[in-house]
Amino acid sequence: MPELPEVEVVRRGLAVHTVGRRIGSVSVYSDRAVRRHLGGRTDFEGVLRGRQIQEIRRRGKYLWLVLDEGDAVLAHLGMSGQFRIGPGVAVDRVDHPHLRVRLRFDDGGPDVDFLDQRTFGGMSFVLAGAELPEQITHIARDPLDPEFSLEAAVAAVRAKRTEIKRALLDQTVISGIGNIYADESLWRARVHYLRPTATLTRPVARSVIEAATAVMTEALTAGGTSFDALYVNVNGESGYFDRELDAYGREGRPCRRCGTPIRREPFMNRSSYFCPRCQRRPRR
DNA sequence: CAAACTACCTGACTGC
DNA sequence: TGCAGTCAGGTAGTTT
Numbered sequence: 001m002p003e004l005p006e007v008e009v010v011r012r013g014l015a016v017h018t019v020g021r022r023i024g025s026v027s028v029y030s031d032r033a034v035r036r037h038l039g040g041r042t043d044f045e046g047v048l049r050g051r052q053i054q055e056i057r058r059r060g061k062y063l064w065l066v067l068d069e070g071d072a073v074l075a076h077l078g079m080s081g082q083f084r085i086g087p088g089v090a091v092d093r094v095d096h097p098h099l100r101v102r103l104r105f106d107d108g109g110p111d112v113d114f115l116d117q118r119t120f121g122g123m124s125f126v127l128a129g130a131e132l133p134e135q136i137t138h139i140a141r142d143p144l145d146p147e148f149s150l151e152a153a154v155a156a157v158r159a160k161r162t163e164i165k166r167a168l169l170d171q172t173v174i175s176g177i178g179n180i181y182a183d184e185s186l187w188r189a190r191v192h193y194l195r196p197t198a199t200l201t202r203p204v205a206r207s208v209i210e211a212a213t214a215v216m217t218e219a220l221t222a223g224g225t226s227f228d229a230l231y232v233n234v235n236g237e238s239g240y241f242d243r244e245l246d247a248y249g250r251e252g253r254p255c256r257r258c259g260t261p262i263r264r265e266p267f268m269n270r271s272s273y274f275c276p277r278c279q280r281r282p283r284r
Numbered sequence: 285c286a287a288a289c290t291a292c293c294t295g296a297c298t299g300c
Numbered sequence: 301t302g303c304a305g306t307c308a309g310g311t312a313g314t315t316t
Contacts, residue, residue, distance in 0.1 A: 001309065032293085061310075079309055080294085098294095118293050120310060162287065171311080179309065269290085270309055 002077040004176025005219035015056040022052045024106035033100035035122040060142045060175025072128035078120025086111040142176035143213040154205045165193035180248045185212035187247035192279040193272045247273040
């Protein structure tokens, strides 16, 4: 699943391959892939034609292609979205069942394809705004943002009245963290996922956020995690951070710190993985 | 107002 | 072999 490090890998790949290029034509193969766009796929295709891509920006798991004249294409990968630079895949991807959008360029160079199996991802045509498109102003800064404030994030987490994992997954508190990195961060900080934020001391809250920052920074260095085969970079390559995962997906396998079997429990319609010894369940 | 819940979606996998 | 059921989970929108 693409979380912050994976989306950043995609952002960099898109920047290398698209900045400065002018869109020639756009083909939308799935209505669901174009979100909240009045006029639907036809208008979306028309409005992008001839526009030059100037920059690829990102906040949390959202990224956007800044176009000339102050517009942008806002995109989210959802669970299974991929941007791929073509050619490079053996099959003819026009026939690929997951191909949702194809951007062609007037320089005749490689296309950019948006593929998405589970169709939770998509893109929309928006105003770029001064700093952010207005559609994502509710998204908090992420730990890779140069202006990310650890102390502000600590305060935001401690101000919530919920469990720590819910707060970590809340993109308005800190952005970029999904289920995998939430579990990894909590394992590193030795904090149980059900711990109420109200009981977190400032230093404990700080250690959780520092762990999140560290684990995502390491994943970015490694090229993004590839625990789920759905994630690939713009060249179709998986990262190799999966070997480093300590908690997520390791049910029944020994904790790398203490050897106790990692436990999996249902939480928020997904799973939480944790070490029952290192991460003590809060009393309630 | 904030927190919690649900729909959305496809494909791999499991059990009978 | 077939098929129903389960699981994966980020976000917007709805409910509590």
